Amino acid sequence: MAGNVWVVLQQREGKLHRGSREAIAAGQKLAAALGTGVEAVLLGSGLSDLAAEAAGFELAALHVADAPALADYTPGAYVGALAPAIRSAAPSFVVFPHTYQTVDYFARLAQETSSGLLPEILDFESGADGLVFRRPILGNKMHARVRTKGSGTVLVSVQSGAFSADDARPGSAPVSPLALSGTVAADRQILEIQAAGADQIDLTKSDVIVAVGRGVGGADKLGPIEELARALGAELAASRPVIDSGWLPRDRQIGSSGQTVAPKLYLALGISGAIQHVVGMKGSSTIVAVNKDPNAPVFGLAHYGVVADLHEFVPALTAAVKAAKA
Amino acid sequence: MKIGVCIKQVPDTEARLRVGKDGRWIAEDDLPFVINESDEYALEEGLRIAEATCGEVVAISLGPERVKEALRKALALGASRAIHLSDAAFEGGDALATGRALAAALAREGFDLVLTGSQSDDVGYGGTGSVIAGHLGWPHAWLVMGVEIEAGGTAKVVREMESGLNEVFRVQLPAVLEIQAGLNHPRYASLKGIMAAKKKPLDTLSAADLGLAPSEVGAAGSRLEVLSVDFPATGGGAQRIEGSPAVAAQLLVEKLQKEARVL
Ligand SMILES: Cc1cc2nc3c(=O)[nH]c(=O)nc-3n(C[C@H](O)[C@H](O)[C@H](O)COP(=O)(O)OP(=O)(O)OC[C@H]3O[C@@H](n4cnc5c(N)ncnc54)[C@H](O)[C@@H]3O)c2cc1C
Ligand SMILES: Nc1ncnc2c1ncn2[C@@H]1O[C@H](COP(=O)(O)O)[C@@H](O)[C@H]1O
Numbered sequence: 001m002a003g004n005v006w007v008v009l010q011q012r013e014g015k016l017h018r019g020s021r022e023a024i025a026a027g028q029k030l031a032a033a034l035g036t037g038v039e040a041v042l043l044g045s046g047l048s049d050l051a052a053e054a055a056g057f058e059l060a061a062l063h064v065a066d067a068p069a070l071a072d073y074t075p076g077a078y079v080g081a082l083a084p085a086i087r088s089a090a091p092s093f094v095v096f097p098h099t100y101q102t103v104d105y106f107a108r109l110a111q112e113t114s115s116g117l118l119p120e121i122l123d124f125e126s127g128a129d130g131l132v133f134r135r136p137i138l139g140n141k142m143h144a145r146v147r148t149k150g151s152g153t154v155l156v157s158v159q160s161g162a163f164s165a166d167d168a169r170p171g172s173a174p175v176s177p178l179a180l181s182g183t184v185a186a187d188r189q190i191l192e193i194q195a196a197g198a199d200q201i202d203l204t205k206s207d208v209i210v211a212v213g214r215g216v217g218g219a220d221k222l223g224p225i226e227e228l229a230r231a232l233g234a235e236l237a238a239s240r241p242v243i244d245s246g247w248l249p250r251d252r253q254i255g256s257s258g259q260t261v262a263p264k265l266y267l268a269l270g271i272s273g274a275i276q277h278v279v280g281m282k283g284s285s286t287i288v289a290v291n292k293d294p295n296a297p298v299f300g301l302a303h304y305g306v307v308a309d310l311h312e313f314v315p316a317l318t319a320a321v322k323a324a325k326a
Numbered sequence: 327m328k329i330g331v332c333i334k335q336v337p338d339t340e341a342r343l344r345v346g347k348d349g350r351w352i353a354e355d356d357l358p359f360v361i362n363e364s365d366e367y368a369l370e371e372g373l374r375i376a377e378a379t380c381g382e383v384v385a386i387s388l389g390p391e392r393v394k395e396a397l398r399k400a401l402a403l404g405a406s407r408a409i410h411l412s413d414a415a416f417e418g419g420d421a422l423a424t425g426r427a428l429a430a431a432l433a434r435e436g437f438d439l440v441l442t443g444s445q446s447d448d449v450g451y452g453g454t455g456s457v458i459a460g461h462l463g464w465p466h467a468w469l470v471m472g473v474e475i476e477a478g479g480t481a482k483v484v485r486e487m488e489s490g491l492n493e494v495f496r497v498q499l500p501a502v503l504e505i506q507a508g509l510n511h512p513r514y515a516s517l518k519g520i521m522a523a524k525k526k527p528l529d530t531l532s533a534a535d536l537g538l539a540p541s542e543v544g545a546a547g548s549r550l551e552v553l554s555v556d557f558p559a560t561g562g563g564a565q566r567i568e569g570s571p572a573v574a575a576q577l578l579v580e581k582l583q584k585e586a587r588v589l
Contacts, residue, residue, distance in 0.1 A: 103468055
């Protein structure tokens with residue numbers, strides 16, 4: 001029989017990361033497909049309140065690793081705490097939220113425990129091919145259907161939003177300490193956390209955002225876009241490659257590493273719709289996508305889609321907006 | 327410092343993608359390939375550190391014959407040597423299998439620092455660098471947005487966190503740093519660089535050369551098996567606005583005013 005499914009919860013400063021609930025939902029669904037139970041693990045220091053909250057789900061057990069060495073997240077300490085536990089309990093799957101913290105250490109944990117590694121699943125189904133997982137490839141332009149092979153534990157992360165936190169079934173889990181048998185030691189010396197500067201523009205306050213992607217083609221091509229933004233009374237924003245190339249300043253980046261906005265109107269011009277961008281704007285009331293590729297994933301999320309060369313379409317749109325407002 | 331930089335060759339993001347004949351991967355025959363985006367930044371960072379420390383960069387890539395082109399580009403940009411992990415047995419590996427092979431090659435070199443990209447633009451496991459670090463027994467960091475080499479064998483590292491926060495910490499060297507796009511501005515190759523690259527060594531290593539069994543690497547050594555690839559349905563979402571730019575723009579503005587009521 002397959003080992004239980006484990007879920008590693010993420011927390012920071014006494015709060016569960018919202019991806020943790022999504023990971024519990026995924027873990028419960030996976031366990032149901034395998035006919036096994038679900039157990040969760042919480043790591044940190046001074047966790048008693050949070051442990052009480054985390055125990056409020058339908059879990060066979062909540063294991064709490066509460067140690068001063070786990071006060072700050074470091075890969076060394078987290079791998080040191082989890083590796084011996086995974087080796088001895090041999091869960092079938094260990095589910096993580098696909099966060100920057102998880103990705104920082106879970107491949108190392110897989111290597112250390114001779115586990116498989118299945119990053120960023122969107123969904124899975126159980127059928128003739130066994131358990132088949134779906135994950136994005138090529139910047140979300142395509143999906144791969146993947147299954148695991150060989151024996152032993154597999155570490156799997158779930159993409160943000162792929163499973164609904166509301167589906168995590170509540171319950172009352174027995175809480176036990178996670179035995180720390182190996183060396184739990186930091187492998188980096190944390191110096192500081194840098195927050196965004198006060199001089200940064202706050203894009204969350206604007207009702208209309210005109211966002212440009214790599215498809216704009218260069219800083220010298222931004223003139224007509226700025227004119228459209230002025231006509232709409234909009235702020236200018238961008239996807240990451242535009243910022244990385246230095247075409248616009250970093251404080252205009254939308255996405256998982258940038259700002260999260262939900263304006264009334266979001267115009268995505270020459271943006272393909274990669275998940276790291278989408279998480280920062282999917283809450284917008286109305287999304288318009290302009291892209292020359294009819295298969296661009298952004299059209300799956302947009303309310304209105306225009307398949308066009310943005311350099312031809314934008315001046316026409318500016319003229320139409322000006323005419324409508326006149 | 328002697329710095330190893332792992333570069334992967336991936337399909338150009340602008341390329342028109344098609345499902346391949348066996349349905350298990352994309353058709354590669356007529357695709358343009360480029361150096362993975364974050365790896366370009368890793369290479370640039372490696373070159374800058376090498377220049378500042380009178381060191382050298384060795385570029386390493388695992389893949390079919392075509393990856394020699396990516397390695398030649400790295401040599402043209404300033405790497406002093408290149409290593410091609412070339413073996414049919416290496417193909418189709420997951421992060422664990424590819425990381426194992428790369429680590430075996432890196433371990434022979436005595437590097438002071440290894441740089442990788444943070445994520446490959448095709449399979450996007452985001453894990454190969456960490457797996458390499460595990461095999462080498464070195465510390466690592468993923469999503470690195472700043473590297474400052476310090477006296478005394480440490481580096482000050484800036485790591486991106488979610489929502490625009492950064493974490494700053496110190497690690498002991500040697501380490502594997504998995505570079506995020508955007509931390510520098512990669513240079514362009516000069517004609518002189520391209521000419522010089524032709525004379526620089528490009529070595530080839532097989533699984534046997536690295537003392538690895540074919541069963542440990544590539545598809546055979548992986549825990550993942552890709553059954554098929556497809557295009558996610560995008561049709562359901564957007565209402566398409568058709569017509570010439572002027573007509574479509576007019577129609578869109580009307581819809582935004584009357585239907586969505588956002589103008
Ligand atoms: C850890 C991590 C964090 C990240 N964080 C972020 C983040 O915070 N924000 C973010 O945006 N990205 C982020 N990314 C990058 C993300 O994965 C994508 O690479 C990025 O969002 C793609 O940007 P893009 O859509 O502008 O470019 P591309 O994916 O290259 O798309 C360009 C689009 O423009 C279209 N196009 C080209 N020319 C024209 C034209 N003339 N007219 C109309 N359309 C045209 C193309 O068809 C294509 O769809 C992150 C990645 C990682 C790994
Ligand atoms: N075949 C390869 N050859 C060289 N480097 C690779 C290869 N595969 C992955 N890498 C490195 O590992 C990083 C992360 O890749 P991945 O784990 O596939 O997302 C890449 O940015 C590269 O630097």
